[in-house]
Amino acid sequence: MTTGTLEPSEIDxxxxxxxxRPLSERHEAFRALRQLPRPAFFREPEQSIxxxxxxxxxxxxxxxxxxxxxxxxxxxxxxxxxxITDMPPDLNEYFGSMINMDDPRHAKIRRIVxxxxxxxxxxxxxxQVQAVADQIIEEITAKGSGDFVADVxxxxxxxxxxxxxxxxxxxYKTVFDNSNIIxxxxxxxxxxxxxxxxxxKLLQAGQTLKDLVEELGRHRRENPSDDLVSAxxxxxxxxxxxxxQELGSFFILLVVAGNETTRNAIAHGLKLxxxxxxxRELLLADFEAxxxxxxxxxxxxxxxxxxxxxxxxxxTELNGQEFKAGDKLLLYYWSGNxxxxxxxxxxxxxxxxxxxxxxxxxxxxxxxxLGAHLARREIGVMFxxxxxxxxxxxxxxxxxRLLSSFINGIKRLPYEL
Ligand code: HEM
Numbered sequence: 001m002t003t004g005t006l007e008p009s010e011i012d013x014x015x016x017x018x019x020x021r022p023l024s025e026r027h028e029a030f031r032a033l034r035q036l037p038r039p040a041f042f043r044e045p046e047q048s049i050x051x052x053x054x055x056x057x058x059x060x061x062x063x064x065x066x067x068x069x070x071x072x073x074x075x076x077x078x079x080x081x082x083x084i085t086d087m088p089p090d091l092n093e094y095f096g097s098m099i100n101m102d103d104p105r106h107a108k109i110r111r112i113v114x115x116x117x118x119x120x121x122x123x124x125x126x127x128q129v130q131a132v133a134d135q136i137i138e139e140i141t142a143k144g145s146g147d148f149v150a151d152v153x154x155x156x157x158x159x160x161x162x163x164x165x166x167x168x169x170x171x172y173k174t175v176f177d178n179s180n181i182i183x184x185x186x187x188x189x190x191x192x193x194x195x196x197x198x199x200x201k202l203l204q205a206g207q208t209l210k211d212l213v214e215e216l217g218r219h220r221r222e223n224p225s226d227d228l229v230s231a232x233x234x235x236x237x238x239x240x241x242x243x244x245q246e247l248g249s250f251f252i253l254l255v256v257a258g259n260e261t262t263r264n265a266i267a268h269g270l271k272l273x274x275x276x277x278x279x280r281e282l283l284l285a286d287f288e289a290x291x292x293x294x295x296x297x298x299x300x301x302x303x304x305x306x307x308x309x310x311x312x313x314x315x316t317e318l319n320g321q322e323f324k325a326g327d328k329l330l331l332y333y334w335s336g337n338x339x340x341x342x343x344x345x346x347x348x349x350x351x352x353x354x355x356x357x358x359x360x361x362x363x364x365x366x367x368x369x370l371g372a373h374l375a376r377r378e379i380g381v382m383f384x385x386x387x388x389x390x391x392x393x394x395x396x397x398x399x400x401r402l403l404s405s406f407i408n409g410i411k412r413l414p415y416e417l
Pocket of ligand 1 (some may be wrong): 077110258299368369371
């Protein structure tokens with residue numbers, strides 16, 4: 001691959017070299033893909049564990065992503081939403097819980113785990129979000145500089161998810177390290193290059209996380225208390241509850257879906273307010289009124305989740321394009337979020353953008369992010385506290401980026417106050 005602007009024929013979304021390119025070049029490439037008359041088709045990543053399938057279509061336009069998300073009967077998640085290679089169904093469920101399921105099973109699990117996001121539970125987390133943010137501010141004020149990801153961005157989402165599941169502080173590091181492995185993408189810092197070793201490490205990471213909560217689940221089933229795990233493992237009025245296995249998988253999903261995503265949104269936020277000081281000033285000038293818009297714009301601009309997959313369940317069409325049963329489609333949220341036909345001046349970070357119909361939390365449909373409200377709260381509270389106490393906080397060097405085609409991750413981001 002050459003450097004600079006790529007012709008559509010030179011773009012290979014499966015090539016790690018593409019994802020190692022500067023962000024601006026990758027966005028340029030997606031701009032070119034959005035102009036194509038038909039979604040481009042890419043070969044599948046080769047690996048030696050499972051048979052390599054034929055490939056996938058890249059849905060890059062906002063309207064196509066929205067439409068595919070709205071039609072789960074035609075574009076399902078059950079064959080895998082977070083992996084391109086087809087995996088055995090039990091492994092899909094093991095790692096992805098309901099994100100890799102279709103109705104009616106998806107609806108059942110979602111109904112049960114929605115208890116985690118009931119107003120009462122959310123209120124409880126909101127109090128915690130505030131308390132953790134206060135503690136973080138106190139510590140960084142004393143420190144003055146450091147790595148923003150470790151000192152700030154990673155801590156809040158991790159603590160919230162661990163608290164949700166009743167994991168004590170002694171377990172945080174285990175959760176952090178293993179979630180980095182599961183979402184390590186192609187980054188050698190987290191995963192070995194060898195396929196077998198990679199699979200083994202992934203499975204071990206999953207097992208470690210499951211063991212942590214399954215034990216808790218067994219205990220709570222026998223001794224229920226007023227916490228979330230008890231609510232999940234004891235039956236509701238319809239007799240529905242999670243099995244140990246389902247509880248373990250739900251925890252992996254929370255770690256996968258709710259931890260790294262929010263962490264990266266917060267880290268991107270600091271970078272964005274550093275390189276766009278005008279937007280920081282705008283926010284500070286009318287903080288409470290502009291904060292909700294700023295949070296949405298961070299999620300649109302950063303798009304922490306780059307894509308999710310769907311599979312065509314039958315021969316069908318989508319906005320005039322035909323697809324065959326079994327075709328894999330990758331819904332590139334981060335491209336839809338820069339679609340010039342929906343967002344004026346899409347590469348501008350503009351916290352006053354209104355309306356902002358971004359799809360950073362997924363498109364409309366049964367899988368729309370269950371934690372969107374909580375994530376917005378976490379990001380909002382964190383920036384409120386940061387800008388209230390250390391309004392000059394800024395990143396001092398470009399972010400050290402995660403090499404991944406799936407998560408728009410920041411591994412380290414130096415900051416000073
Ligand atoms: C900025 C932060 C976040 C982003 C960008 C994000 C993004 C997404 C996206 C794109 C999906 C859609 C999956 C699909 O359509 O296939 C999703 C689903 C989901 N998210 Fe989030 N998420 C965030 C935070 C959270 C948090 C904090 C939690 C929970 C603590 C969470 C829990 C979930 C769950 C459980 C699902 C699966 C829903 C289902 O399959 O029915 N997310 N998220």
